Every structure is written in structure tokens, then in C-alpha cells.
Amino acid sequence: MTVGSQKDIDGLMEIGKIVALVIKEMKHQAQVGMTTRELDEIGGRLLKSLGATSAPKKTLNFPGYACISLNRDIAHGIPNEQIIQPGDLINIDVCAEKNGYIADSGHSFQMAPHSVPIVRLCQYTYATMMKVIYSLSHGVKLNEVGRIIQAEAERGGYKVINNLCSHGVGRAIHEQPEILPFYNKHDKRVLREGMVITIEPFMTTGAETVVEQPDGWTLRLPDNSFAAQHEHTIIITRNQPIILTVA
Template sequence: MTVGGKEDIEGLKEIGKIVALTISEMKNQIRAGMTTKELDEIGGRFLRRYGATSAPKITYNFPGNTCISINHEVAHGVSGNRKIKEGDLINIDVSAELNGYFADSGHSFQIPLYTPSITRLCQYTHATMMRVISSLKHGVRLNEVGRIIQNKARKGGYKVITNLCSHGIGRSLHETPENILPIYDKHDKRVLKEGMVITVEPFLSTGAEYTVGSRDGWTLCVPDNSFCAQHEHTIIVTRDQPIITTVA
């Protein structure tokens, strides 16, 4: 989507704030012993309170309100009877729709008891996302996203999950520009334009460089025992600093 004016910006900000608040509410209420289904229902109730609808549900008939991935799961985790344990690495990914506008955000964190290596992975991935966002504006090559993620990961001693990409968003969950790669592609000549709406979502891991599917047909996991963190914001490209819509 490319925004057409103030109405579009306000609509994107409204659903972005709801998405951000939903993640915050879920994180505040999470506790060891809770099932992922119980956590997902907290998110679903919060979205409905604000009149928003789960985007993966209406777009792909996803069997949950939100995506909750634990430990060696990376993305698109389906909630169920699994109990959350102390020390688990959790990723909450919420995408939702309101009044025809969409927003998408993700957040990785650890349940106490904390492990320094997991804490660093989550913090470093967040810093990587923010480094990318601060570098994007009208006229910048789209492959700058992948270049920065790849370089930051290397400097931090991490690997990049290469088969999960950032994407366009706005009037639907996934739009053009599609497949915004997390690694540098010199052949990608696409350029960011003012008003363009995209996600920025690096996935950094302690070992794996790709994900594999699971039996439920949705959840993506690392093929080894490594850990992965993701952070994601939806942004509007401007001629200066991007507007981050997914903030409370």
C-alpha cells in the first residue's frame, strides 16, 4: 500500500496501536503454567475489545488469534494445550485489521528464569530491527534491508533465517513489495517510495539459517537445537524518518 493522505496514516496508526497494545497485554499476563491457548485467547479478547479482527484468521483461516512460537519454533506457532515453562523463549506475533487497514508486529522475549545468551539474542535482534528502520526513507534501495540485517547479524555472532522475509502491508496482510529479503541481493533494484507501507522483521538465530515446517502445517521451526528471535514493526516510508505505526 502507498498512503494517499492523512486519513490513511491515521487508519494505519490506529490499528498499529491496537496491535502493539495487544502484544503488551499478552506479555504482561503471561506466566509459567499457562497454556499457549490461554495466552492466545487473551490476545483475541483484547483485539475484539477494540473492534479489530485477527488478520491471519481472516486472510488464511489460521487456527488462532495470534501466532505464539516457543523455543525452537520460529514463526506461525499455533496455540494449544502446551504449557509455558520458566525460561522459555517466546515469540508473540500479532497482525490485525480495523476499518480496512492492517498492521503486523512481533516481539521475542524470555520467561524468567532469564538466560544471558537468550536475553542478548532478543535485545540484539530488536536493535537490528531499529537500525534497519532508521536507515529507510524515500529513494533508498529495498535491498538495504537485507544488507543491514546480514551485516548486523554477522557482527553480533548470529545467523540470519533466510526463508522468512519482510513484506508490504496496509490494505491487506501481505502486499507488494513482496519478498523483502533479510540478506543482501544485488539484483534487487526496487526502491522505497514515500508513503510505502512495509514491515521490517529480522529473524536472528544462534545457529540455523532456515526454518522447516511441522506436523500442524503452520508452525515453522529450526532444524536443530538453536534459538531464534524476531522483532517486527510496520512502518510508513517518508522522506525523513519512517513512521512506526505499531507503537502504543
Template sequence: MEMKRNARVGMTTQELDHMGGLFLKSRGAVSAPKKMLNFPGNTCISINREVAHGIPSDRKIQKGDLINVDVCAEMNGYIADSGHSFQMPPYDLSVTRLCQYTHDTMMKVINSLKHGVKLNEIGRIIQIEAEKGGYKVVKNLCSHGVGRSIHESPEILPFYNKHDKRILKEGLVISINKR
């Protein structure tokens, strides 16, 4: 949310990324992708049709842009992974609806999670909700486990796979992608 509050039309994604890096540092954390994978930014910032993992650059944020900020931080050997999509004014109602719809879908998924649930049910909810809203899922953008490394198992597909028999177990920490 700190990066959303500081995003301004005309600033570069690199400037916004720098703010994100300073915020992490002020909390005693570091960018996990930068530390572990030598990623060229502190965060991933994607604009408009870029789905995910955008590299901060001299690209300027424009009016009406849809921005996705993905922050993956490491602190004391543990990883946290979070993202947020938002639009710069002036607002396009279809983009506002997309952001709200994906957030609501993510909350439906989170509220369904408990010990014993099949992991493919996560994909089923995402796929059904996307179709109900008139959207499509990005099939190669998976949810995943987090803990001591950036992407841990299990990899969780954003669509239903009847052959996936894995079950959610107590204590497992996962990241749910909503874009």
C-alpha cells in the same frame, strides 16, 4: 505488550492467544489471519526454536522459554502486523542478549528507511548485524508490505541481494521481521 504482561509459566499458548483475541476485540480489531485465512488462532505464538507462525495449542509455557508473539490485526479494512520476542524467567543471558540484539538491529533498519533507499539495503543491514553478533538470518522469513492484506509486496529478503534494484518509495508501509 499486553500479551507479554499476561504471560505466565504454566499457562498454555492457547490461553495466551485467547487473551490476545480479547484485547483486539476490546479495541475494535480482529485477527487478520483468522478472518482472512481461517488461521486457528488469534495470534501466532512460537516458543524457543520455533522461528515464527506457531499455532496456539495446549502447549504450556515453561520457565526460561523464549516466546515470540506475532499479532496481525485488521480494523476498518487496514492491516497492522507486529511481533515481540521475550523470555520467561529465569533469564538466560544469551537469550536476553539475542532479544536485545535483534531489537537494536530492527531499530537500525527502521532508522535507515527513507524515500530512495534500495530495498536490498534492508537485507544488507540485517545480514551484517546478524554476522557481527554471531547470529544467522532465517533466509525464508522475509519482511513485507502491509496495508489492505496480510502480506503485500514488496517482499524484503533478510540478506543482501545485489540483483534487487527496487527502491523504497514514500508512502509504502512495511513490516520488518526481527527474529
């Protein structure tokens, strides 16, 4: 969407803060021995208490409140009876709606005991996301997102998942524009003030694609590499973007 009023900004900031609070609480509550369904219920209860709903559950009939993906499953993981183990790499992705406004955010982290390569991957992916965000403003070409993600991945010794993109958001879960995570010199689209988009790099230690599983949701790496994703929803301005998914 493109914001058209202060009401739009306020509504997006409200749901953005809620999404951030839910991810923060789910990460805090995550424990070894807990099932991903139990962790999801924590997020669902908090969403309800804050007057928000899970957008994928409401509009796409997703079988959970949040996407919780472990290890080789890196996106759209269905909360189930899978038990969180020591050293698991976890991704929590929350997309929620309140009063017609939608925000989307994701966070990757590792349960103790921590592995230096995995912690570095998570931190590097987060830093790349922030570098992209602070490079964007009204008039910047959309392909700058992919250029930075691709360049940073190569600089860090990582690969990029090419079939997972950043995207527009705000009134629906996925809106235009679709934003590639690699540089496309032929993409002449330009960012405009008021555009609401996600920035969500996926970086891996090997694979460059993901494979949808038979459940119709879970996206899994086809090899034994690891992947991390971090995601914020932002509003493009004439200066630095407004980051909505913070608390």
C-alpha cells in the same frame, strides 16, 4: 499498500497502536503454567474490545488470534495446550485489521529465569530492527534492509533465517514488496514515500532456514539453536519512517 491520504495514515496508526497494545498486554499476562491457548484468548478478547479482528484468523482461517511460538518453533505457532515453562523463549506475532487497515508486529522474549545468551539475542535482534528502520527513507534501495540485517547478524555472531522476509502490508497480510533479509546486489528496487512495509529480522544462534511442520503453519528450527524476531510496521517518508506499531 501505498498511503494516499491522511485517512490512510490515521487508519494505519489506529490499528498499529491496537496491535502494539495487544502484544504488550499478552507479554504482561504471560505466566509459567499457562497454556498458549489461554494466552491467545487474552489477546483475542482485547482485540475484540478495541474493535479489531485477527487478520490471519479472518482471512486465512488461522486457528488462533495470534501466532505464539515457543523455543525451536519461531513463527506461525498455533495456540494450543502447550504449557509455558520457566525459561521458555516466546515469540508473539499479532497481525490485526480494523476498518480495512492491517498492521503486523512481533516480539520475542524469555520467561524467567533469564539466560544471558537468549536475552542478548532478543535485545540484539530488536536493536537491528531499529537500526534498519532509521536507515530507511524515500529513494533508499530496498536491498539496504537485507544488507544491514546480514551485516549486523555477522557482527553479533548470529545467523539470519534466509527464508523469512519482511514484506508489504496495509490492506492485506502480505503484500509486495517481499524484502530479503540478506544483501542482493541485483535488487534495484527503491523505497518510495508512502510505502507501508514490515521490518522483521529473524536472528539465530545456528540455523539459517526454518521447516514447516505437518500442521501447515508452525515454522521450526531444524537444529537446537535459538531464534528471535522483532517486527514493526512502518510508513516510508522523505525523512525517518513512521513507526505504526507502537503504544
